[in-house]
Amino acid sequence: MQHTDSDGFYSFTTIKPGPYPSSDSNWMRAPHIHFDIQGQVDRKVTQLYFPNEPLNDQDRLLQVVRGDRKTLFAEVTPAVAGTSELLVKWDVILKSG
Numbered sequence: 001m002q003h004t005d006s007d008g009f010y011s012f013t014t015i016k017p018g019p020y021p022s023s024d025s026n027w028m029r030a031p032h033i034h035f036d037i038q039g040q041v042d043r044k045v046t047q048l049y050f051p052n053e054p055l056n057d058q059d060r061l062l063q064v065v066r067g068d069r070k071t072l073f074a075e076v077t078p079a080v081a082g083t084s085e086l087l088v089k090w091d092v093i094l095k096s097g
Contacts, residue, residue, distance in 0.1 A: 016086070019055050030055035030062060041096035048090050049073050 004010045019028045030053045037044045049056060049072050056062060065072065079085035 016050065022060070027058060027060060028055055030059040032059075032062075035092070037092055037094065039094040039097045042094040044092065044094060046092075047072060048088075050076060050088075 002010055002012055014033070017031045017033060019031055021028055030049060032047045032049045035044070035046050035048060037046070047061075049059075049062060051073050062069065062072070074088045074090040077087050077089075079087040
């Protein structure tokens with residue numbers, strides 16, 4: 001479980017996930033991270049995707065998302081020059097908090 005600070009910011013360290021076969025194994029899921037976000041009122045269950053992944057266009061669950069799909073994509077930048085570490089920024093807004 002992760003909590004935000006008093007300004008609503010959060011952070012955690014992880015590795016970037018790889019693709020994996022769908023439950024019926026007929027297609028591959030694009031790399032993504034599952035989130036279950038609980039506010040004081042709202043709850044959002046969603047997934048964070050990474051830009052420029054070849055499997056994004058083939059991920060059937062991503063393709064059927066209604067609304068603005070770009071809200072599911074993180075902003076990815078190098079964390080420290082000369083390393084393979086990445087900094088991923090992803091804003092989540094709950095309507096009622």
